[in-house]
Amino acid sequence: MTPLLETKDLSRHFKVGSKLFSHRLLHAVDDVNLTINEHEIVALVGESGSGKSTMARLLAQVYKPTTGEIRFQGKDVAQLRGRKDQLKYRSDVPMVFQDPFASLNPVYKVSHGIKRGLKLHRPELDAAGRHEELLRVVTAVGLNPPEEIIERYPYELSGGQRQRIGFAQALAYRPKLILADEPVSMLDVSIRIGLLNVMAKLRDEEGVSILYITHDIASARYVSDRVMVMYGGHVVESGPTETVLADPQHPYTQLLLSAVPDPRAPLEITSEAAKAEPPAVIDPAPGCRFRARCPIAVDQCMHVTPLLQPLDPDHKAACHVTAPASAGAAAV
Amino acid sequence: MSTPPEPTAPAKLAAPAEPLLEVKDLRIVYDSPRGPVEACSGVNLTVRPGEFVGIVGESGCGKSTLLFGIAQLHSAPARIAGGEVLFQGRDLVTLPRKELNDLRWRELAVVMQSAMNALNPVRTIGDQFKDAILAHEKWPEERIRERSAEVLSLVAIDAVHLESYPHQLSGGMRQRAMIAMALLFTPDLIVMDEPTSALDVVAQRSLMVQIKELQQQLGFAVVFVTHDMSLVSHFSDRLLVMYAGQVVEFGPTRAVFDTPSHPYSKSLLDAFPSIRGPKVPLTGIPGDPPNLADPPAGCRFNPRCPVVKDRCRTEVPELYTVASSDAVSPVLSRCLVHHPAEPLGVPLAADVNIPIVPEVQSS
Numbered sequence: 001m002t003p004l005l006e007t008k009d010l011s012r013h014f015k016v017g018s019k020l021f022s023h024r025l026l027h028a029v030d031d032v033n034l035t036i037n038e039h040e041i042v043a044l045v046g047e048s049g050s051g052k053s054t055m056a057r058l059l060a061q062v063y064k065p066t067t068g069e070i071r072f073q074g075k076d077v078a079q080l081r082g083r084k085d086q087l088k089y090r091s092d093v094p095m096v097f098q099d100p101f102a103s104l105n106p107v108y109k110v111s112h113g114i115k116r117g118l119k120l121h122r123p124e125l126d127a128a129g130r131h132e133e134l135l136r137v138v139t140a141v142g143l144n145p146p147e148e149i150i151e152r153y154p155y156e157l158s159g160g161q162r163q164r165i166g167f168a169q170a171l172a173y174r175p176k177l178i179l180a181d182e183p184v185s186m187l188d189v190s191i192r193i194g195l196l197n198v199m200a201k202l203r204d205e206e207g208v209s210i211l212y213i214t215h216d217i218a219s220a221r222y223v224s225d226r227v228m229v230m231y232g233g234h235v236v237e238s239g240p241t242e243t244v245l246a247d248p249q250h251p252y253t254q255l256l257l258s259a260v261p262d263p264r265a266p267l268e269i270t271s272e273a274a275k276a277e278p279p280a281v282i283d284p285a286p287g288c289r290f291r292a293r294c295p296i297a298v299d300q301c302m303h304v305t306p307l308l309q310p311l312d313p314d315h316k317a318a319c320h321v322t323a324p325a326s327a328g329a330a331a332v
Numbered sequence: 333m334s335t336p337p338e339p340t341a342p343a344k345l346a347a348p349a350e351p352l353l354e355v356k357d358l359r360i361v362y363d364s365p366r367g368p369v370e371a372c373s374g375v376n377l378t379v380r381p382g383e384f385v386g387i388v389g390e391s392g393c394g395k396s397t398l399l400f401g402i403a404q405l406h407s408a409p410a411r412i413a414g415g416e417v418l419f420q421g422r423d424l425v426t427l428p429r430k431e432l433n434d435l436r437w438r439e440l441a442v443v444m445q446s447a448m449n450a451l452n453p454v455r456t457i458g459d460q461f462k463d464a465i466l467a468h469e470k471w472p473e474e475r476i477r478e479r480s481a482e483v484l485s486l487v488a489i490d491a492v493h494l495e496s497y498p499h500q501l502s503g504g505m506r507q508r509a510m511i512a513m514a515l516l517f518t519p520d521l522i523v524m525d526e527p528t529s530a531l532d533v534v535a536q537r538s539l540m541v542q543i544k545e546l547q548q549q550l551g552f553a554v555v556f557v558t559h560d561m562s563l564v565s566h567f568s569d570r571l572l573v574m575y576a577g578q579v580v581e582f583g584p585t586r587a588v589f590d591t592p593s594h595p596y597s598k599s600l601l602d603a604f605p606s607i608r609g610p611k612v613p614l615t616g617i618p619g620d621p622p623n624l625a626d627p628p629a630g631c632r633f634n635p636r637c638p639v640v641k642d643r644c645r646t647e648v649p650e651l652y653t654v655a656s657s658d659a660v661s662p663v664l665s666r667c668l669v670h671h672p673a674e675p676l677g678v679p680l681a682a683d684v685n686i687p688i689v690p691e692v693q694s695s
Binding site: 047048049158159160188189190191192193194196197215216217218219221222242245255256257258259260261262263264 | 390391502503531532533534535536537538540559560561562563565566589599600601603604605606607608609611613614615616617618620
């Protein structure tokens with residue numbers, strides 16, 4: 001089966017430095033292979049600066065890849081020519097943004113944005129059809145009563161309600177894949193769950209796939225089917241969510257897990273790694289990018305970039321120590 | 333620096349019987365065209381020297397208003413409609429402006445929510461430290477530099493960053509620089525308003541550990557406001573849960589977590605997913621916090637409460653001591669259903685000093 005979307009060795013580098021002819025390159029995303037199947041929520045997890053938002057923007061075609069390709073339903077996205085194809089892709093793969101207070105236009109009612117999207121992406125609908133669809137998507141994201149909600153202005157809604165409008169807007173395009181970049185990080189803890197439940201409902205009832213980008217691995221566990229952990233532009237571990245979290249192989253995944261505040265569990269000892277910060281990956285030399293913070297780094301990590309090795313068919317990790325290349329080969 | 337907070341540390345701070353901060357029946361009102369809105373309705377709170385008190389609740393529950401009231405940073409349309417804020421025995425509400433200014437930063441410092449906005453983007457970190465010092469002391473240039481470098485090193489930032497502008501620091505470093513700034517005069521109380529909310533989990537965790545270590549090293553007390561109850565679970569000594577401008581539960585952190593006495597505390601606790609154990613479907617808390625201009629009759633939590641009874645809709649619950657709780661560090665709750673009350677008669681346990689430190693186990 002062709003996956004809904006896959007990337008092949010996707011990289012994006014940015015030129016940095018104030019000098020005019022600066023050739024220093026920041027490697028925001030390096031050689032990422034990502035697959036998203038239909039009806040699936042994939043979580044992309046990492047710290048600030050790990051390249052996860054750059055991934056979302058690459059997939060949304062805000063940035064063009066430096067190298068590598070994105071294949072959507074088997075077709076190379078870079079080959080899309082003409083407004084019609086481009087529009088089609090954008091309606092198939094819409095984005096939901098992080099800040100619900102900034103992403104809705106404050107001077108229009110919330111119906112405005114959804115209706116504009118419908119006009120643009122679904123020209124087959126007449127005014128009555130658009131209104132009906134508007135009510136349908138607002139109901140689908142759990143806002144009741146829809147007739148009343150659509151007449152409101154953004155300031156009349158709470159943060160959680162606004163973010164639901166964000167999802168309704170995306171849903172109106174009949175999307176295949178929603179790119180959700182930190183959709184709940186600005187919300188109160190008590191309403192985050194409601195929105196995560198909406199995401200699961202969209203997958204189960206509307207059949208959309210979601211790329212859920214987050215730094216909170218606990219919420220990723222709650223809602224996602226598969227998880228990919230990014231560090232310094234590389235994918236360091238990926239696999240079915242429960243498998244990865246039950247038995248994390250990469251030291252960075254272990255660090256992320258230990259940082260989640262959990263009153264039900266005793267406080268774990270903080271390693272030095274928790275205090276350091278992710279590197280700005282400028283003109284990187286080969287080697288593992290996590291090595292400076294890694295408690296178990298060996299010599300090899302300084303010189304050889306670890307590649308993702310399959311541990312069992314689905315679970316992969318990129319670590320010389322816990323997932324050495326030979327063992328991976330044996331497992332396959 | 334790599335070990336978690338030592339459980340023994342606060343014990344040495346246990347000696348003074350006087351509470352450092354005592355908030356008595358504080359009422360803060362926002363004057364709106366449609367009448368006054370009470371965001372803080374008769375809050376009582378005590379903080380002992382060297383204690384870490386967490387204040388949790390959803391947005392719009394009045395926790396930031398309370399904090400602004402404590403630091404006397406509220407501005408119109410907010411005003412104090414009643415009550416006292418006793419800090420080291422002096423009432424900050426009635427204290428003349430000049431004396432208040434003397435006391436601020438030296439003895440009571442504030443760390444704001446967003447370090448992005450709280451630091452001036454066009455001036456270096458060192459310049460901003462200098463401003464803060466010169467507002468209180470006439471120190472020579474070298475001494476200012478020395479002290480600035482010293483507090484920066486406390487939060488593990490290299491002194492070269494005194495020459496840096498805020499945008500040259502990462503989010504976590506900016507927030508730590510804010511904390512360093514609050515430490516310039518080694519205050520007795522630091523009030524923090526969601527200092528970690530803009531950070532990711534790893535940076536957040538490391539900041540919390542650092543705050544706790546500094547607290548044990550320097551002995552200041554912390555009032556820490558957050559909407560994420562799980563965040564303070566391992567760091568605060570006592571926890572105050574606010575809902576709709578009122579205290580609904582106040583007690584030792586472990587007791588509030590292990591046996592929440594108010595349904596709102598329990599709902600908050602159940603609202604975030606766990607990374608361990610079986611995956612259970614969660615619902616969060618349905619609905620929104622009430623409009624404080626027109627709070628619900630009876631118990632303010634009744635429209636969202638999972639265990640609501642008829643009497644909750646008419647009877648106003650008072651804060652009472654939970655009978656089964658510890659006698660010296662009792663749990664206070666405001667729920668009619670959970671515990672038919674003996675109304676609150678005892679003082680808020682200000683004079684008792686039981687170090688309640690989260691259990692630390694290595695894994």
